[in-house]
Amino acid sequence: VTITILVHLLNIASQFAKDHFARMARKKLQKLKNLRVIGITGSYGKTSTKEILSQLLSHKFKVVKTPKNINTDIGISRFILQTNFKDYDFFVVEMGAYKIGEIERICDIVKPEIGILTAISPQHLSLFGSIENIQTAKYELLRYLPKKGLAITNSDNKYCREFLGELKCKVLTFGLEEEFKPNCLIEDMKETEEGIICKFTRNLDGQKMDIELQTKLFCDYNISNLQPSLLTANYLGFDNEEMKEALKHVVSPDNALKIQKYGEAIILNDSYNSNPDGFRVAINNLTKYSHQYKKIVITRGILELGELSDEIHEQIGGEIAFVADELVIIAPDFVEPLKKGVGTKYQTNVITEFNYKELLNYIQKLKNQKAVILLENRMPQIVKEEVEKNT
Template sequence: MMNSAEIMAATHAVREDFAFTGITTDSRAVKPGELFVALKGGNFDGHDYCAKAVELGAAGVVISHDIEPLPAWVAVFRVEDTLLAYQQLAHAYRMRQEGLKVFAITGSNGKTSTKDLVAACLGAKYNVIKTQGNFNNEIGLPKTLLDIKADTDIAVVEMGMRGLGQIAELCRIAEPDSGLITNVGETHMELLGSMENIGKAKSEIVENLPADGFAILNGDNEYVVKAAEKTKAKVVYFGLGENCDYRGSEIVTSGIGTTFTCTEKATGKQVQVRLQLIGEHNVYNALSAIAGAACYGVPMEDSAKALATARLTGSRQEIVYIGELTFINDAYNASPASMEAALKTLAEAKKAAHGKARSIAVLADMLELGAISEDAHRRVGRWAVQYGVDYVLTYGQEAAYISDEVAKAGRETCHCATRQEAADKLRELADAGDIILLKGSNSMQVGKMLELFK
């Protein structure tokens, strides 16, 4: 017969406009009236689920190849690349929101925690949405942007990367007004080869910021400071150094939190900050949040109030009490810098217990470190000794180097071949009053140790 294009050409008809209620890529969670975008991955093809999406209420689908026929009333949009189309839709939706600001965050460590704290501080004055979980890649970022509502003032988005050019691409989608770099460390060394390259990749987040935007940078990290040369936005530094615009001092950590003083360099104004978080690295995260919120007119006092009750996304220095055991669940991911920070936190928690607790570190492999992997794991072992960990329990191929360094120092340690073996050993070791750190790369699943005790 005739296709829709032929009918419209013959009759000069205009297709009736239709507003979708939302855009989704998850066929299992489609809501009535939504547009379903059929993404393709290494182990799945969303095109196989278009019919299911329509059954659940999808009013349209975006596809890149032929699919089984759908009901005639379903709008079908055919494109070359469905992922690109999804990103283009998110960008267009972001740009149509008048007055919206996008605040982007990246860094080798602390991205997700900082995102949570920035959103909390900005939330003291504005309607804020933020990246859920760690959806910080080429699929997760568009999802966050498409969650923007008519009354959203600021979208706080996290940006991750595995190579040069990837953050720049995310910035083209989100067009951030401000960018924050938490730090530059050895994460992704296997892929990028040098700290200079990692710094270059992270600095992409500030390269195209508008002149009236803000680049919030870690003033104590030499690789982050270099990013200031690549932006026309106003540069604001945070850290512990004297030259930082928002400087932390008088840091005190207890077993249940951290307090510090934040000083605003321009005015000399000071505010006391109390966190329900442990460790100096969280002081940096909080300082960056205060600095970022101040750029948008949030008083330091209001940020301090917001930080006092702020909570982080799970498995990031989450304190879990099970019976008479205290777990520091920091098992989401790991790099040399975050390992050292976690071991410091464990030492601080033990000190706060006034000598009544024994510290146990359960440490697994740090991945994607390439040629520096052995050296990095051995450094972790030496840090464990330096920070006085009472017992180090490791598993994984690379983590054997951690245990080896601890053993060389004559301290108590045990290396296990598998997570299950380590779990059995932890069950044998753990005693009332112990403080247990769980830390390793995400795929090592150290956090599953908690299941043994709950």
């Protein structure tokens, strides 16, 4: 009983502190009449979109953003209280949530004028209980926007599309599927040594325009992170030439998939975090390498997928089997569904290696081989250090 009371008192104290920081942060921002706020949320792509958008807008404006992956009400409030916003034009805020109501709480603090919803997927399904609850939580940003605000979201994603008609503000969409009539459509993507070249079709107010863009971004999914940034920049007055010039200075975010030379081998480093769609994109990147390369996927799987976890891991196992020679599973949680998905059809070898020193030894042996190694989701510290030291 004593412990229960103590925990309850600590929770009250913690909530009091959060409320206090939130009130102070809100008051501080309310005094900054010229600072405009852009909120970004979604099941994935939040951090990359924040980084790309901030780089793009910095060509014309002074921009401050929430650092790294700070995206909770308390983290954002503290950042606001520690930051001098003098002379800044825009504040780009990444908004995360683990339950309904958390994004609305952040919106109450920062009062966004523009909101970007990147995607809605089963990420954190075990915390939310259902995809509908995730949708409700993410939509809090778009529903909060003022009548004169702007909502930007992903028309390829059915959960993002579903309630757009209920919003009171202007809505713009982006996507790769023409059938959903996005305002920003990207086509004809080609990856070069400098980055991806693509055709940006802008369809606004009945006026259609095609622009060829040279980017310094790599991997297709970064183009999906670029699209809402292009729409935002266009809305804020960037013309075509300014957009092209600004893109010369936009590079792939640190958390994006990196292609790293590791001796004779190549590492596709996607170890920042993982989600089902991002994992699939990373697997697809293996197909760009010839059969001369041994193709290997090293992963622990994806956490917090709730009741869909086995089904999703089976599907991913099947996609790995189609392109990879070897799958190395480094944690026990999802061994069975991944193995079941791999099956026997394509003779993909499956290894389970939970001993991190043995895993390091396995990776070091690949250094002098013609191999492509996908590191998907968080890696043990000794593996991270090996990659940092040798690439």
